[in-house]
Amino acid sequence: MFRGLLALLFSLFALVSCAPSEPKGPVVLAASSLQAPLEELAEQWRASGRPPPVLSFASSPALARQVQSGAPGDIFISADREWIDYLAQQGDLDEAGLRTIASNSLVLARHDDGTSISREEVLSQLGEVPLATGDPETVPLGRYARQALTSEGLWDKAESSIVPTQSARAAMVLVKRGEAPLGMLYASDVAEEADLETVLAFSRDSHDPIDYIAMILPASGHPDARGFLEFLASPKSAAVFARHGFKRP
Incomplete structure (x- = not known):
């Protein structure tokens, strides 16, 4: 009986380990203030039949330093231009690939x-x-x-x-x-x-523009990275950002 139980457990383990893993969308490293709208947009993306993006939130400097240290990621979204420029100094930056997806006050x-x-x-x-x-x-x-x-x-x-x-x-x-x-x-x-x-x-004139800039990271190889970036910059996404208190860029 004991041997039979071991055989059953081994079979169950084999089935679980052989089960196909759920496909994942691009890894998005984003400023923490974007959490609410990005979670809603990620769900919309998943509902359209695409693998859901993997979202990671922290401060812009913390994320930029993670990228510099080799942390895996496909899209970086900063709460200002400074940390985009910081990464640009570390490697190639496609200026044409930058998207300003929202602004704040x-x-x-x-x-x-x-x-x-x-x-x-x-x-x-x-x-x-x-x-x-x-x-x-x-x-x-x-x-x-x-x-x-x-x-x-x-x-x-x-x-x-x-x-x-x-x-x-x-x-x-x-x-x-x-x-x-x-x-x-x-x-x-x-x-x-x-x-x-x-x-x-505070008026916008009292401080630098609060723009959220998104870029595809040079090391990204995910086939959906470009598509998700364009989705974030779309009018449909702008409506979601507006519901969460953001402004159009």
Whole structure:
């Protein structure tokens, strides 16, 4: 009986190990603020009969350094041009293959604790309470935040209370949880969260354009990489980005 059980287990293992693996779409390395719309677009792509893309989210600098170190990937989507240029310095870059797929705007947001507070009262708290945003030295969100606050004459007051994070999503989570009462965040992240309230929306003139630029990586060999990139840049995808608080590029 024991031998029969072993034979049955061996047969089951053989069947599982021989079963064909599910085909996978291109590997997409994308800025963390794009998670919601890209997950929806990946599902639309899968529903059209194509293998679903493999999505990996982190900050633009972290992903760029992973690519530089040889991490596998087919498409890289950065929250600014700087990290596209960084990779271009490491190898070939097909400028014709770049696509700007969406843009964003910047807001000062607060944790919505149910109380009412005026904009003036919130601004008076700058420098007094933690203000979460991306690391201004490396993370695109942080650089945009520094530019916007400087443009409004608020950087010197706010700088001492900055809580620098390694991604836009990490900054958003701190404010959402109330661990940081204030945050310089992307408008798209605030639009997705009921626990966040916009206090001040910054004009586009106050900072560099917040454009999401996608590129096919030189080492990519996936046959669907180009097609998925064009899908992300299509009018159909633009409507999805808009539903999640992004703007047309």
